[in-house]
Amino acid sequence: MRRARLQALAILVAGVTLFGCQSNPSRPDESSTVQPGYQPALNSDEAGLWLVMDKSEKELKTSGSLITDARANAYLQEVICLLDSDICTDVRVYLVRIPHFNASMAPNGVMQVWSGLLLRAENEAQLAYILGHEIAHYRYQHSLQMFRQTKTTANILAPFQIVTQAGGIGYAGSLAQVAAVGTLLKFSRDHEREADDGGFDMLVAAGYDPHEAAKVWEGLLKEKDALDEDQPMLFFSTHPPSAERVDTLKQRAQATPEPESGWRTGTEKYNEIVDPLRFGLWRDELRLRRFDATQLLLDRAMDAGRSVPETKFFQAELYSTRAEDDDRAKAESAYRDCLKQADAPSEAYRELAMIYMKSGREQQAVPLFETYLERQPDAFDQSMVKAYIQRINSGEK
Amino acid sequence: MVTRGEPKDSVGQDTTLQDYSNDLQGDRQTVQMLAPKHSVIEQALEVNYHCMGNAGLARTQEGGFRMSARYRFTHPAGILALCLLAFALAGCAPTQVRQKEGHHEAQESVSVLLMPIDIELSALTAGGIKEVRADWTETAKGLISDTLRKQLANHDDKLIEYVEPKDLEELQQHAQIIKLHGVVGQTIMVYSVLPAAVPPTKKDVFDWSLGEEVTRLRDASGADYGLFIYIRDSYATAGRKALIVTSALLGVNMMAGTQAGFATLVDLRDGSVVWFNRIANQSGDLRTEGPAYSTVEELIEDIPL
Amino acid sequence: MKRIWAGLLLLLSGCSTYTLVDPGQVAVCDLYSVKPGIQWSEINKGDVRLWTVNGAELESIRFISGIHEGVPIMDITNEKQETSFRPDMSESELVDAIVDAFSLSGAQRVQAKNLRPTPFGSMDGFRFELEFMNEDGLKKNGAVIGTIVDESLYLIIYTGASIHYFPKYAQEFETIVNSIRIKKGG
Numbered sequence: 001m002r003r004a005r006l007q008a009l010a011i012l013v014a015g016v017t018l019f020g021c022q023s024n025p026s027r028p029d030e031s032s033t034v035q036p037g038y039q040p041a042l043n044s045d046e047a048g049l050w051l052v053m054d055k056s057e058k059e060l061k062t063s064g065s066l067i068t069d070a071r072a073n074a075y076l077q078e079v080i081c082l083l084d085s086d087i088c089t090d091v092r093v094y095l096v097r098i099p100h101f102n103a104s105m106a107p108n109g110v111m112q113v114w115s116g117l118l119l120r121a122e123n124e125a126q127l128a129y130i131l132g133h134e135i136a137h138y139r140y141q142h143s144l145q146m147f148r149q150t151k152t153t154a155n156i157l158a159p160f161q162i163v164t165q166a167g168g169i170g171y172a173g174s175l176a177q178v179a180a181v182g183t184l185l186k187f188s189r190d191h192e193r194e195a196d197d198g199g200f201d202m203l204v205a206a207g208y209d210p211h212e213a214a215k216v217w218e219g220l221l222k223e224k225d226a227l228d229e230d231q232p233m234l235f236f237s238t239h240p241p242s243a244e245r246v247d248t249l250k251q252r253a254q255a256t257p258e259p260e261s262g263w264r265t266g267t268e269k270y271n272e273i274v275d276p277l278r279f280g281l282w283r284d285e286l287r288l289r290r291f292d293a294t295q296l297l298l299d300r301a302m303d304a305g306r307s308v309p310e311t312k313f314f315q316a317e318l319y320s321t322r323a324e325d326d327d328r329a330k331a332e333s334a335y336r337d338c339l340k341q342a343d344a345p346s347e348a349y350r351e352l353a354m355i356y357m358k359s360g361r362e363q364q365a366v367p368l369f370e371t372y373l374e375r376q377p378d379a380f381d382q383s384m385v386k387a388y389i390q391r392i393n394s395g396e397k
Numbered sequence: 398m399v400t401r402g403e404p405k406d407s408v409g410q411d412t413t414l415q416d417y418s419n420d421l422q423g424d425r426q427t428v429q430m431l432a433p434k435h436s437v438i439e440q441a442l443e444v445n446y447h448c449m450g451n452a453g454l455a456r457t458q459e460g461g462f463r464m465s466a467r468y469r470f471t472h473p474a475g476i477l478a479l480c481l482l483a484f485a486l487a488g489c490a491p492t493q494v495r496q497k498e499g500h501h502e503a504q505e506s507v508s509v510l511l512m513p514i515d516i517e518l519s520a521l522t523a524g525g526i527k528e529v530r531a532d533w534t535e536t537a538k539g540l541i542s543d544t545l546r547k548q549l550a551n552h553d554d555k556l557i558e559y560v561e562p563k564d565l566e567e568l569q570q571h572a573q574i575i576k577l578h579g580v581v582g583q584t585i586m587v588y589s590v591l592p593a594a595v596p597p598t599k600k601d602v603f604d605w606s607l608g609e610e611v612t613r614l615r616d617a618s619g620a621d622y623g624l625f626i627y628i629r630d631s632y633a634t635a636g637r638k639a640l641i642v643t644s645a646l647l648g649v650n651m652m653a654g655t656q657a658g659f660a661t662l663v664d665l666r667d668g669s670v671v672w673f674n675r676i677a678n679q680s681g682d683l684r685t686e687g688p689a690y691s692t693v694e695e696l697i698e699d700i701p702l
Numbered sequence: 703m704k705r706i707w708a709g710l711l712l713l714l715s716g717c718s719t720y721t722l723v724d725p726g727q728v729a730v731c732d733l734y735s736v737k738p739g740i741q742w743s744e745i746n747k748g749d750v751r752l753w754t755v756n757g758a759e760l761e762s763i764r765f766i767s768g769i770h771e772g773v774p775i776m777d778i779t780n781e782k783q784e785t786s787f788r789p790d791m792s793e794s795e796l797v798d799a800i801v802d803a804f805s806l807s808g809a810q811r812v813q814a815k816n817l818r819p820t821p822f823g824s825m826d827g828f829r830f831e832l833e834f835m836n837e838d839g840l841k842k843n844g845a846v847i848g849t850i851v852d853e854s855l856y857l858i859i860y861t862g863a864s865i866h867y868f869p870k871y872a873q874e875f876e877t878i879v880n881s882i883r884i885k886k887g888g
Contacts, residue, residue, distance in 0.1 A: 608866025
């Protein structure tokens with residue numbers, strides 16, 4: 001049995017019982033929102049579903065696909081609590097190492113944030129908007145509604161199929177498994193609008209700059225354009241995009257008066273948390289070999305001046321990995337450019353050294369290799385690099 | 398394309414082999430076969446496909462294979478397939494119980510650790526996609542576990558319940574053993590049904606093992622043997638259009654439409670598989686008591702305890 | 703023709719079935735021969751030979767031979783993302799390509815370790831170890847040894863389940879690697 005296991009794919013089964021309603025002026029349609037502390041009735045089918053989702057959560061925990069950086073996880077929890085203090089204690093958030101943009105919330109309160117999202121969100125406000133959007137889906141039980149409406153289950157699995165076909169390097173199997181804890185369902189356009197509204201409201205209530213909301217979608221839409229047809233974006237298969245939503249969000253932002261204290265974007269705090277993770281995020285992104293899309297992200301990062309040494313390194317890596325036409329020359333000058341930075345990643349030394357070595361400039365390679373070994377004494381290829389140095393020094397080819 | 402009448406609406410009614418056997422006489426054009434991606438069977442079919450080119454075996458859109466009627470009767474592979482099918486239909490599939498040489502039913506009672514059942518129940522959608530249903534799985538698992546205990550009580554052995562270790566690492570190791578059992582068992586199963594699939598180094602020997610790692614199970618439970626059960630079952634939902642025959646064809650079910658299952662008894666002192674049994678017949682909806690009972694009955698038939 | 707790396711059954715196609723490899727010197731390809739110490743079951747598909755004792759899902763040794771420029775290194779999937787071989791690839795690039803190929807074929811959490819130079823018979827070669835999981839999360843280990851000769855790539859890839867199977871044949875794999883004999887003029 002080679003298929004990924006979808007342990008908690010929730011097919012809807014009847015009767016969700018709600019314990020009363022709470023009025024909350026910022027949310028439409030309170031009559032069917034999930035209330036804090038909600039638990040399904042013990043003998044309901046939904047309870048059975050929760051049991052299974054709880055087990056899936058356990059698998060998620062032991063899957064090895066989690067980024068366990070304590071600060072990052074605490075940060076996500078903080079932002080969620082800021083957005084919705086009611087559900088704060090119910091939500092368990094997991095940062096999952098999957099280089100695609102996605103966040104989702106399962107009916108049992110498990111929130112997944114995928115690492116691809118951290119690479120794309122530019123500040124705390126943008127992160128908050130997406131989290132708020134997902135919280136809204138959860139509060140309004142959109143997933144359960146979709147389940148009820150869906151007669152055929154082919155719909156539900158379509159995203160899984162897309163992802164597995166896109167061959168997301170090494171993630172196809174675990175993606176489906178991990179995503180099953182969330183709700184990989186295609187939301188309807190109405191749901192999307194409601195979640196946009198709900199997310200927007202939460203954003204403003206928490207004091208963030210509402211103009212950041214539209215930017216998230218805009219960024220994703222641009223990225224989508226840079227991809228081929230057979231490289232769909234997972235997030236869009238569950239959250240159908242549209243230009244009109246961007247406009248709506250922009251209009252709402254225009255119409256929202258700025259408070260005296262001003263809005264915040266939380267860029268500094270966001271970078272403080274995400275910078276230590278970026279190397280791994282870029283590495284995973286590049287493995288996808290979606291060069292046009294990655295280039296877009298690199299351009300954005302350069303424009304914003306984010307983690308310059310790393311960004312330059314991965315620009316060089318992109319050329320080196322793509323290896324088309326004059327990429328080799330581009331890679332060489334990009335590595336050199338990167339090495340001008342004081343804290344260039346140590347791999348940059350090795351990469352430039354390899355280029356020199358392969359193009360007859362062995363003597364220039366040696367000091368670079370040595371610097372690489374100094375800076376990374378436990379490199380996985382240290383034996384290989386030492387052998388290169390030896391070979392060059394002893395005059396062998 | 399053979400179109401069968403829809404399988405009976407409620408899940409659990411398999412496309413019947415009886416119907417198919419009638420078709421054998423008729424002049425139907427193609428039979429469709431589906432296998433889960435990357436499964437052992439799919440790889441086998443894949444190889445055959447490449448060898449055959451378009452001559453007899455073709456790919457379908459759902460990712461399965463289609464075999465023409467003429468091919469069935471004229472090509473060696475087709476004939477083999479038919480033979481296997483006939484075997485399966487007649488209920489006399491090749492060896493289904495394998496046992497380690499020299500292992501006899503224990504004279505005195507032994508203790509048996511009942512490992513957590515490795516089971517998944519899926520729904521087969523119209524698009525041919527298999528989708529694991531967690532709730533169905535939980536229900537079936539409960540029923541099967543219950544009836545297993547009751548049926549084993551007839552044997553004079555000490556049954557030991559599996560207790561999940563608290564330590565995460567230990568838990569993960571146990572999970573690895575169970576997963577290894579899945580692969581070893583599936584391999585044994587395929588070999589038992591397709592004799593031509595057996596590597597020469599495995600012909601006429603039954604020396605399978607899960608390795609010494611299993612001693613940690615013994616240490617934790619004190620048991621002499623471990624009983625492992627693996628079940629995969631899928632039900633075609635209403636609206637399913639294509640006939641799925643692979644399981645019939647190959648006599649095993651890791652695939653669409655019918656049950657697949659096997660049980661193994663593992664010596665926890667050294668990891669050797671002392672007994673293996675696979676299900677050859679179908680039993681319907683495992684979320685109901687009757688089929689759960691007969692499935693277990695078949696699984697532990699002749700278990701040397 | 704797509705390379706096969708499942709050692710399982712091939713319906714009577716007359717195209718390929720298992721053969722038995724006995725201990726003793728056996729030619730792998732034009733470049734070299736090896737001397738296994740135990741019996742193996744082999745499937746030979748031209749530029750790939752697959753050896754197994756119990757079944758490819760449990761353990762296997764794959765001999766991939768004579769890969770030219772432009773050919774996907776492992777040709778595991780039909781994905782166009784698979785990296786093709788270039789004779790000027792460094793060892794780390796080859797490692798990356800192989801790791802990616804494994805990942806594309808469904809292996810999870812693939813990690814390469816300890817890349818180092820090593821003899822491939824009388825040639826210079828490289829070697830590294832792998833850790834990964836199959837699609838169901840079963841842990842597996844791998845050991846890869848390779849060399850580039852006359853702008854062609856040669857690899858020997860040993861993989862197996864971490865529990866029991868990989869360790870069981872690890873010594874035999876070393877025996878095979880140490881027995882590589884480059885053919886004269888090859």
